[in-house]
Amino acid sequence: MGSHLGNASTFLISALFGAYILAVMLRFLFQWVRADFSNPISQFIYKITNPPLIPLRRFIPGYRGIDFAAIVLLIVLQNIEYLVIGLLPGQPMPSFPGLIPWALATLLSLWINIYIFGILILAIVSWINPTGYNPVIGLLSQLTNPIMQPIRRLIPPMSGMDLSPLFAILALTFIKLAFVDYLVYLFKNLAFPNANYLF
Numbered sequence: 001m002g003s004h005l006g007n008a009s010t011f012l013i014s015a016l017f018g019a020y021i022l023a024v025m026l027r028f029l030f031q032w033v034r035a036d037f038s039n040p041i042s043q044f045i046y047k048i049t050n051p052p053l054i055p056l057r058r059f060i061p062g063y064r065g066i067d068f069a070a071i072v073l074l075i076v077l078q079n080i081e082y083l084v085i086g087l088l089p090g091q092p093m094p095s096f097p098g099l100i101p102w103a104l105a106t107l108l109s110l111w112i113n114i115y116i117f118g119i120l121i122l123a124i125v126s127w128i129n130p131t132g133y134n135p136v137i138g139l140l141s142q143l144t145n146p147i148m149q150p151i152r153r154l155i156p157p158m159s160g161m162d163l164s165p166l167f168a169i170l171a172l173t174f175i176k177l178a179f180v181d182y183l184v185y186l187f188k189n190l191a192f193p194n195a196n197y198l199f
Contacts, residue, residue, distance in 0.1 A: 009088050017081035021074060024049050025110055028070040035142040041135045078103035082191070098190030105183040112176045116169055118144050123165040147172075 027049045029035075030042050037043070049070075056069040079099050086093035094102075118140045125137055151164045151171075 010085055010091065013081065013085055013088075017077060017084075020048075021077050021081075021107075022110070022114075024053075024070055024074050024077065025107070025114065027053075028067050028074070029111075029114065029143055030139070031067050031070075032065060033142055033146055034065075035139055039135050039139055041139050074107050075100060075103050078106060092192050094191040095193055098187055098193070102184070102187035102191040105180065105187050109176060109180050109184055112172050112180060115144060115147060116172050116176075119148065119165050119168050119172075123169075126162070144168075 023045050027042075027045050030045070035042055037046075052073055053067075053069055056073060057067075060069040060072055062068055082094050082099060082103070085091050122137065122140050122144060147168055148164060151168050152162075155164045155167055157163075
């Protein structure tokens with residue numbers, strides 16, 4: 001019974017922290033690409049992430065369009081998640097020297113996943129309903145443009161087929177599997193040097 005309760009608690013904590021971390025990451029990326037601020041999706045994300053970010057910006061200003069307060073908040077949230085889960089029965093407590101590197105690697109993996117799924121969603125929508133528009137699709141287009149534009153210049157449409165999303169997803173997946181996942185594994189072992197299993 002205790003292990004089942006611990007697993008359920010771990011899932012709940014990971015889901016809640018993961019959802020908010022995703023929101024902060026999306027806000028950082030929307031600001032970085034200068035996405036449409038009036039979009040209702042971006043408005044919602046800005047409103048739910050303002051409470052911790054506005055006071056944090058008093059001490060950590062941005063620079064050249066990079067919201068360093070959001071980066072610090074992402075690292076803090078990721079570390080708090082690991083520490084809270086480590087307090088649960090049966091879960092290993094992380095080692096502090098490896099905690100921040102593991103958080104950074106995990107956030108980098110999330111960044112790549114956002115772009116992979118964003119490009120995939122846009123590709124599917126372009127096949128099913130190419131003339132349709134909604135706020136989510138508009139934001140995803142603005143978010144993925146910095147990656148897709150250079151690839152489209154290298155791989156223009158052929159016979160009406162735009163293969164650039166396929167190559168973009170393949171490239172991002174290769175980077176994730178070859179480098180980022182290795183960093184996550186490496187730093188996870190550093191954060192939990194004596195653990196036989198991880199959440």
